[in-house]
Amino acid sequence: MTGTGSALADRLAQGTVLGAEGYVFELERRGYVKAGAYVPEAVVDFPDAVTELHREFLRAGADVMVALTYYAHRDKLRQVGRESELEAMNRQAVRLARQVAAEGGALVAGNVCNTWSYDPQDAGTADVVRAMYAEQLGWAADEGVDFVIAETNDYLGEALIALEVSQELGLPAMVTLATTGPARTWDGYDYVEACKILAGHGAAVVGLNCDRGPATMLPLVARIREQVDCAVAAQPVPYRTTESSPTMESLRAEGVNRVFPLALDPFSCTRFEMADFAVAARDLGVNYVGICCGAGPHHVRAMAEALGRTVPASRYSPSMDLHPILGTAAPSRNPDVLEAWNVTR
Numbered sequence: 001m002t003g004t005g006s007a008l009a010d011r012l013a014q015g016t017v018l019g020a021e022g023y024v025f026e027l028e029r030r031g032y033v034k035a036g037a038y039v040p041e042a043v044v045d046f047p048d049a050v051t052e053l054h055r056e057f058l059r060a061g062a063d064v065m066v067a068l069t070y071y072a073h074r075d076k077l078r079q080v081g082r083e084s085e086l087e088a089m090n091r092q093a094v095r096l097a098r099q100v101a102a103e104g105g106a107l108v109a110g111n112v113c114n115t116w117s118y119d120p121q122d123a124g125t126a127d128v129v130r131a132m133y134a135e136q137l138g139w140a141a142d143e144g145v146d147f148v149i150a151e152t153n154d155y156l157g158e159a160l161i162a163l164e165v166s167q168e169l170g171l172p173a174m175v176t177l178a179t180t181g182p183a184r185t186w187d188g189y190d191y192v193e194a195c196k197i198l199a200g201h202g203a204a205v206v207g208l209n210c211d212r213g214p215a216t217m218l219p220l221v222a223r224i225r226e227q228v229d230c231a232v233a234a235q236p237v238p239y240r241t242t243e244s245s246p247t248m249e250s251l252r253a254e255g256v257n258r259v260f261p262l263a264l265d266p267f268s269c270t271r272f273e274m275a276d277f278a279v280a281a282r283d284l285g286v287n288y289v290g291i292c293c294g295a296g297p298h299h300v301r302a303m304a305e306a307l308g309r310t311v312p313a314s315r316y317s318p319s320m321d322l323h324p325i326l327g328t329a330a331p332s333r334n335p336d337v338l339e340a341w342n343v344t345r
């Protein structure tokens with residue numbers, strides 16, 4: 001199954017698809033997810049909080065509502081003592097995503113991610129991972145999703161298992177790699193080569209998500225775009241990564257013990273930087289342009305508008321001409337006030 005004739009393929013054929021993720025990060029900031037475990041317990045504990053964030057991303061222009069089942073797999077739920085709620089959490093997550101997607105004609109994606117249970121040196125772990133993906137995606141398929149997003153894959157081997165399980169369920173899959181290393185997956189495949197292999201196995205979309213900010217993801221994704229025939233995705237984190245600190249995990253700040261994951265704020269990209277990324281990615285030929293951990297609805301709206309769209313939240317997009325100091329009333333203000341506000345006349 002390549003996704004041909006699917007709702008995802010139809011949407012990709014219409015032009016750039018805008019994605020919005022980072023649910024776990026944002027709900028942690030809002031007090032509904034525990035950092036460290038990062039299990040989306042809010043799906044059952046505070047479903048309204050999940051629905052609200054879906055709706056904010058939808059209003060900001062996201063074309064896909066991603067069911068919040070990231071890390072909602074058996075091993076993780078066992079670790080937090082909630083294994084008995086595994087099925088309920090997975091089903092509820094898809095229902096919440098579907099409910100909001102229906103408000104704006106968005107697609108619905110089921111979601112699996114790296115499990116931390118896979119070991120390429122231990123063949124038995126592949127079966128453990130396969131069983132976890134099969135139950136998660138089986139429930140997602142049963143509740144009704146348009147496609148699967150298998151993401152933050154450290155290992156090509158684990159990504160291929162997610163792809164196979166999706167295909168067995170008849171669901172198109174977008175498979176994106178984590179890029180914590182400089183050039184290779186944790187099982188030793190060059191990122192571009194890994195994407196070619198995933199495409200060769202029938203992934204509808206391949207690419208990268210998370211870890212890297214726009215500056216360090218774009219050059220890699222440009223090489224992927226050149227070398228694969230299928231659709232390509234790029235969903236960076238909105239953080240100012242650099243050549244010397246290419247990932248959010250490797251960012252360092254003076255006087256800060258650890259930047260990732262709780263002290264990333266000073267590295268945040270502005271809405272304008274994410275808008276520039278969206279245009280740059282589209283111009284490279286990236287088909288699925290999105291944003292990952294750290295995303296806020298203001299980023300997503302700016303990306304949507306940079307791609308030429310007017311979205312529901314555009315009703316409240318900035319009109320700085322209405323600002324009492326920065327707007328059209330500026331000439332009537334005291335010059336000292338204007339200087340203090342950094343306004344040049």
Ligand SMILES: [Zn+2]
Nearest residue numbers: 210211292293
């Ligand atoms: Zn992320």
